Amino acid sequence: MHYVGPNQRYAWIHLLLGSPSESSTELRYYTTVLNQWSSRLGHSPAPQVFSVMSATYDRASAIKAFDESRTGVKGLVDAGADELPAFFVAPPIQVEPKSTSNHQIPIVDLKDVQADESRRKQAVEELMHAATTYGFFQVVNHGIAADVLDSMLQGVTQFHEGPIEVKKQYYTRDLRKKVRFNSNFDLYVSRVANWRDTLSCTMAPEPPQLEELPDACRGIIFQFTNHIQSLGTLLLELFSEALGLRSDHLIQMECDKGLYILGHYYPPCPQPDLTLGASKHSDPDFITILLQDQIGGLQVMHQNQWLDVPPSTGALVVNIGDLLQLITNDKFRSAEHRVLIKKVGPRTSVACFFTTQLWPSTKLFGPIKELSIEKPPLYREVTVRDYHTYYYNKGIDGRSALDNYKL
Numbered sequence: 001m002h003y004v005g006p007n008q009r010y011a012w013i014h015l016l017l018g019s020p021s022e023s024s025t026e027l028r029y030y031t032t033v034l035n036q037w038s039s040r041l042g043h044s045p046a047p048q049v050f051s052v053m054s055a056t057y058d059r060a061s062a063i064k065a066f067d068e069s070r071t072g073v074k075g076l077v078d079a080g081a082d083e084l085p086a087f088f089v090a091p092p093i094q095v096e097p098k099s100t101s102n103h104q105i106p107i108v109d110l111k112d113v114q115a116d117e118s119r120r121k122q123a124v125e126e127l128m129h130a131a132t133t134y135g136f137f138q139v140v141n142h143g144i145a146a147d148v149l150d151s152m153l154q155g156v157t158q159f160h161e162g163p164i165e166v167k168k169q170y171y172t173r174d175l176r177k178k179v180r181f182n183s184n185f186d187l188y189v190s191r192v193a194n195w196r197d198t199l200s201c202t203m204a205p206e207p208p209q210l211e212e213l214p215d216a217c218r219g220i221i222f223q224f225t226n227h228i229q230s231l232g233t234l235l236l237e238l239f240s241e242a243l244g245l246r247s248d249h250l251i252q253m254e255c256d257k258g259l260y261i262l263g264h265y266y267p268p269c270p271q272p273d274l275t276l277g278a279s280k281h282s283d284p285d286f287i288t289i290l291l292q293d294q295i296g297g298l299q300v301m302h303q304n305q306w307l308d309v310p311p312s313t314g315a316l317v318v319n320i321g322d323l324l325q326l327i328t329n330d331k332f333r334s335a336e337h338r339v340l341i342k343k344v345g346p347r348t349s350v351a352c353f354f355t356t357q358l359w360p361s362t363k364l365f366g367p368i369k370e371l372s373i374e375k376p377p378l379y380r381e382v383t384v385r386d387y388h389t390y391y392y393n394k395g396i397d398g399r400s401a402l403d404n405y406k407l
């Protein structure tokens, strides 16, 4: 157990109560409980936390100062931070003991699925099982060469580890920009910040100009995008077949029209038990293809337990997003996942979201007719843009954005 500083004790109170007033009875109650807990753990008896809170800690200003530094979490680490700012402190994090689950994320082999009918049939069955039970799986023999994957991870790492003056030029929260660097897309709305920085690039339907991308990944990102788009199209064909639809059904619905690539960087963390790299969430897209390095930390919720998604050289992780759960009328599962953080690092990952995100379109998505016969439609129709707007405004708060669209 790490030392929990007075500011961090306040962070928990904030999480429990929102922004309590100093005189609130609840605040006094939780202060007492936290103080008793701290002293039981052998820490110095806590001062009156509520007065420390008002005297020394202003959460909104701390967040603003962090954002205005434009240096992200890596900036805190470079400055030698050995205690987390309070707005990163999560409620106690549930960690499964290593041996509690026999379940493993499925691995689907895509070898020869374009040429060999029986291989394709087998892959379709495996995908069906993975999408309906776990919502998460890894793919191997997906056709993207190891050096393309390595170069993409390297490019993202180099950007995050590159000169701060360059990174600051990209720092923005302006969602109209196709290339953005920042830390925590939901910094101002979530109750807890995550220990990661992100370079976001909207690559489809309208890619940025080459010179809009940072030097560090300019060369590789278009090449990587082409491969990921082909793989996404293949997966959507196989999913269509798994659902008993025509191969091109999900493509005709334009589920592969948009691609949004997030280059995440999780710096080593001085107090990894107190925060997360990514809080529990599901993705607001049709599918996500994720490339992760060898550090690990990604976990998926399955039957109320957190399962590791272990790094595997050459494999890519695929998960079902909320919009695919919505149009399949709950046949496929958009599983909740999170990223644990470590003292060692950094960890780099590249998450490829198939979605047109905030692209202006009035096209409505609702449960597919053929999948709403046995079970009536469970969701109302929504545009991708409205879904994303709702998701962004809500932030990651432990609730699924899908609930808002349930009939």
Ligand SMILES: O=C(O)CCC(=O)C(=O)O
Residues within 6 Å of the ligand: 262, 264, 278, 283, 290, 292, 298, 337, 338, 339, 349, 350, 351
């Ligand atoms: O970095 C990872 O492994 C997961 C990233 C993720 O969950 C996301 O981008 O939504």
